[in-house]
Amino acid sequence: EAQVTQNPRYLITVTGKKLTVTCSQNMNHEYMSWYRQDPGLGLRQIYYSMNVEVTDKGDVPEGYKVSRKEKRNFPLILESPSPNQTSLYFCASSLSSGTAYEQYFGPGTRLTVT
């Protein structure tokens, strides 16, 4: 089954404790992206990747890191999480970096930072 998977689905952590949210897709997609969803703000793009070893900042990259060492994986790293990073996070992928293609979204990761 074609899908985007994220782990963990739920995470409660404390300020400053490094964490990684994994994202994997099995569709051989070139383009992958991370978003955060906050009430009243919709989805905001954090980082995206056009292909292996090619990443760029979205609209809200501060406090986040990403890497794309393999085509299927695109982990999101929070080196020192803060309470304002409490949010619902979605990973997505699409066939090409042209972004005329629709994105496939993962199920989401709900992160709480206390």
Place this chain on the structure above:
Amino acid sequence: AQSVAQPEDQVNVAEGNPLTVKCTYSVSGNPYLFWYVQYPNRGLQFLLKYITGDNLVKGSYGFEAEFNKSQTSFHLKKPSALVSDSALYFCAVRDVESNDYKLSFGAGTTVTVRA
């Protein structure tokens, strides 16, 4: 810079009535436009997109959207709403002439269809 506005936080309609969810966009060049739907506790699902060509685009679950360049709008429509259409709807845009690959989403519109 590119942006999307969804002017209505909520839309309420009765089952069987027409449903419209509004979206306006701002880009410096030409747009790629998308609609996505999010059901409770789920990720987003693609509904339809406008890339080029016919201004009326048909998508999944009986939805359609009309691209209007002069009004910079891309409203989502369904002729006869179902209770199962109750969800959160997002409009998204990418500026085709932009040299980055960002995608911008609106704040979302919650649709409630009452039986």
